[in-house]
Amino acid sequence: MNAESPRGAQTVLAPGATLGILGGGQLGRMLAVAASRLGLHVHIYSPSSDCPAASVAETLSIGAFDDVEAIIDFAKTCDAVTYEFENVPAMSAKGAASVSPLRPGARALDVSQDRLVEKSFLRAQVGVDVAGFEDVGSVYDLKRAVKRLGLPCVLKTRRLGYDGKGQVIIRAAEEIDAAWNTLAPAPCILEAFIPFAREVSVVAARGLDGQIKAYPLTENVHLNHILHTSTAPAAQDDGSAAKIAAQILEHLDYVGVMGVEFFQMPDGRLIVNEIAPRVHNSGHWTQDGGCTDQFEQHVRAVAGWPLGDATPSRRVVMTNLIGDDVNAWATLAAEPGTRIHLYGKSDIRKGRKMGHVNRVIDEV
Amino acid sequence: MNAESPRGAQTVLAPGATLGILGGGQLGRMLAVAASRLGLHVHIYSPSSDCPAASVAETLSIGAFDDVEAIIDFAKTCDAVTYEFENVPAMSAKGAASVSPLRPGARALDVSQDRLVEKSFLRAQVGVDVAGFEDVGSVYDLKRAVKRLGLPCVLKTRRLGYDGKGQVIIRAAEEIDAAWNTLAPAPCILEAFIPFAREVSVVAARGLDGQIKAYPLTENVHLNHILHTSTAPAAQDDGSAAKIAAQILEHLDYVGVMGVEFFQMPDGRLIVNEIAPRVHNSGHWTQDGGCTDQFEQHVRAVAGWPLGDATPSRRVVMTNLIGDDVNAWATLAAEPGTRIHLYGKSDIRKGRKMGHVNRVIDEV
Numbered sequence: 200m201n202a203e204s205p206r207g208a209q210t211v212l213a214p215g216a217t218l219g220i221l222g223g224g225q226l227g228r229m230l231a232v233a234a235s236r237l238g239l240h241v242h243i244y245s246p247s248s249d250c251p252a253a254s255v256a257e258t259l260s261i262g263a264f265d266d267v268e269a270i271i272d273f274a275k276t277c278d279a280v281t282y283e284f285e286n287v288p289a290m291s292a293k294g295a296a297s298v299s300p301l302r303p304g305a306r307a308l309d310v311s312q313d314r315l316v317e318k319s320f321l322r323a324q325v326g327v328d329v330a331g332f333e334d335v336g337s338v339y340d341l342k343r344a345v346k347r348l349g350l351p352c353v354l355k356t357r358r359l360g361y362d363g364k365g366q367v368i369i370r371a372a373e374e375i376d377a378a379w380n381t382l383a384p385a386p387c388i389l390e391a392f393i394p395f396a397r398e399v400s401v402v403a404a405r406g407l408d409g410q411i412k413a414y415p416l417t418e419n420v421h422l423n424h425i426l427h428t429s430t431a432p433a434a435q436d437d438g439s440a441a442k443i444a445a446q447i448l449e450h451l452d453y454v455g456v457m458g459v460e461f462f463q464m465p466d467g468r469l470i471v472n473e474i475a476p477r478v479h480n481s482g483h484w485t486q487d488g489g490c491t492d493q494f495e496q497h498v499r500a501v502a503g504w505p506l507g508d509a510t511p512s513r514r515v516v517m518t519n520l521i522g523d524d525v526n527a528w529a530t531l532a533a534e535p536g537t538r539i540h541l542y543g544k545s546d547i548r549k550g551r552k553m554g555h556v557n558r559v560i561d562e563v
Numbered sequence: 564m565n566a567e568s569p570r571g572a573q574t575v576l577a578p579g580a581t582l583g584i585l586g587g588g589q590l591g592r593m594l595a596v597a598a599s600r601l602g603l604h605v606h607i608y609s610p611s612s613d614c615p616a617a618s619v620a621e622t623l624s625i626g627a628f629d630d631v632e633a634i635i636d637f638a639k640t641c642d643a644v645t646y647e648f649e650n651v652p653a654m655s656a657k658g659a660a661s662v663s664p665l666r667p668g669a670r671a672l673d674v675s676q677d678r679l680v681e682k683s684f685l686r687a688q689v690g691v692d693v694a695g696f697e698d699v700g701s702v703y704d705l706k707r708a709v710k711r712l713g714l715p716c717v718l719k720t721r722r723l724g725y726d727g728k729g730q731v732i733i734r735a736a737e738e739i740d741a742a743w744n745t746l747a748p749a750p751c752i753l754e755a756f757i758p759f760a761r762e763v764s765v766v767a768a769r770g771l772d773g774q775i776k777a778y779p780l781t782e783n784v785h786l787n788h789i790l791h792t793s794t795a796p797a798a799q800d801d802g803s804a805a806k807i808a809a810q811i812l813e814h815l816d817y818v819g820v821m822g823v824e825f826f827q828m829p830d831g832r833l834i835v836n837e838i839a840p841r842v843h844n845s846g847h848w849t850q851d852g853g854c855t856d857q858f859e860q861h862v863r864a865v866a867g868w869p870l871g872d873a874t875p876s877r878r879v880v881m882t883n884l885i886g887d888d889v890n891a892w893a894t895l896a897a898e899p900g901t902r903i904h905l906y907g908k909s910d911i912r913k914g915r916k917m918g919h920v921n922r923v924i925d926e927v
Binding site for chain 1: 577578579592596599600601604605617619620621853855863868869871872876877889892893896897899902903904905906907909918923926
């Protein structure tokens with residue numbers, strides 16, 4: 200158990216207070232809108248003035264994420280600070296937390312930034328199933344690890360991977376050297392390949408008062424390692440995933456929304472793949488599910504407000520608009536029951552998340 | 564029938580285009596959020612930098628509404644211009660329309676700015692029922708008009724009245740002079756008092772292609788002349804109100820969302836009270852009704868997009884938070900099913916609209 204930052208640990212943000220958000224991407228953008236709706240002022244910290252959140256937030260500070268002094272200056276203007284991504288450098292997080300309540304706390308960042316630390320934490324401290332894994336610092340480590348975990352297996356950088364970046368699948372012994380050369384010299388982790396039946400996730404929130412609310416299980420389909428669709432509530436939810444998410448939140452003394460991704464085995468067993476200490480792409484469906492959306496839920500949590508309703512009244516399929524997909528906006532706009540959410544990004548690039556649509560398919 | 568501004572009459576705004584909004588109050592704020600969600604840039608024109616829309620919009624121009632040159636400069640940066648209130652001066656509307664498509668068009672402003680013009684238009688051109696009315700330019704006119712319409716009756720300024728401002732009820736002949744002295748020398752209109760059974764409204768949209776979609780009938784309760792609650796879908800809707808709204812939209816060759824307020828008589832007859840060529844307070848419930856909300860609907864219309872779904876899946880009661888009401892935010896935040904929408908206004912003043920809540924009471 201880790202205490203939250205001692206500074207302002209119980210601070211509640213009333214309407215008129217300022218919430219700081221580290222990061223100005225689409226998650227920061229949607230958080231900013233939710234915070235404004237609750238009467239909060241929003242101050243975004245981003246390396247770029249052209250970021251998606253800039254156009255909907257009241258105040259923008261431009262700075263690098265490793266510029267600790269700039270982040271402290273930013274945090275001084277905020278009644279609480281949160282973040283939209285898990286790769287906030289530890290020194291910057293500590294700097295922010297030294298002058299303003301940082302929610303979720305720095306411990307959540309420590310754990311989720313490093314796949315090795317994350318998997319060790321999940322297995323040893325929370326006691327949940329994760330894929331077999333081995334620390335890999337050299338090609339010799341890697342060869343030994345492949346023998347232990349078997350083929351196929353997946354070599355991943357410990358830090359900074361996302362959307363399939365920083366990982367290589369190894370299917371045969373002859374691929375080991377090439378895999379290593381692709382990722383070295385970054386510290387790596389080798390993970391056993393999981394022959395899952397489906398990928399699911401849970402987005403759950405924990406309030407400042409310790410209350411936990413989980414959204415229903417969500418089934419996810421990835422294409423080219425990027426989330427393609429999320430459907431919720433998913434079929435066959437026995438509540439296990441929400442229980443695991445709650446354990447993780449408790450162990451981190453967490454405040455805010457977290458995304459927990461699972462592999463589900465053919466026998467139903469859940470293996471935690473990774474956690475994200477933030478609002479999560481697989482929770483975007485909540486915006487049109489007839490419940491409090493994950494962005495407002497996160498703001499409520501980090502502002503010290505009671506959590507909102509996490510029980511949807513509608514079944515929704517969220518589909519990401521990746522790259523050129525967004526050019527179909529006129530067709531999508533004409534579809535009944537399809538809700539469009541665009542991120543205001545001017546450059547369409549391959550693999551870039553440009554927006555998403557939520558399609559209401561059913562009442563729950 | 565009036566043609567829309569000839570300039571760019573058929574212009575469609577793709578994501579990345581800029582929508583200008585005249586006015587930066589809460590309606591402009593919620594329009595700005597909706598436009599951003601559709602990937603549009605938003606440029607607000609407001610007399611005050613401290614306005615509710617400023618904190619959620621990308622660009623803000625400060626200027627007076629009668630500064631025609633400033634409004635033309637503003638409109639030049641926009642691919643289309645709309646407004647959040649009906650009192651845009653005619654010269655300013657013409658100025659904006661000379662450089663950018665103005666939607667809804669100037670005719671809607673002309674009609675709705677002046678109660679006398681509005682009632683004459685509704686009765687003579689659209690052919691719908693309105694309260695009896697007389698043009699009043701002097702206390703002599705007023706006395707004659709009272710004789711014609713009978714007591715009680717309501718003296719109103721022709722222009723700039725809202726939330727009960729600019730109107731006096733006359734219950735007895737002895738009150739005529741005092742009523743006149745309260746409002747003179749403003750040009751006035753005397754209206755017959757309507758002993759209505761209830762107040763209802765319809766928010767309806769007309770697209771650039773002429774398509775019309777009306778939200779269900781909404782029942783409204785006013786307190787101290789300010790809207791207190793709106794409940795939708797209202798009971799006993801035979802579709803007449805939506806038909807009347809559609810006629811009005813057609814007659815104005817209207818593009819955008821309009822609010823039409825009615826008095827409903829004990830026998831069910833509908834009398835049009837007034838029209839508002841903009842998103843309307845009695846349409847705020849749409850934000851949580853499970854359909855396209857009125858703000859997105861207005862943006863879709865003025866951007867030339869197909870209209871969204873106007874059929875709600877849930878019954879909602881909207882309650883305005885007036886003045887001190889907003890201090891109950893913590894209690895409201897803890898109510899299940901209550902959605903909070905605050906406007907970011909720093910000064911709480913008596914009678915000031917600070918926010919609203921939508922309470923979902925039922926599936927439809």
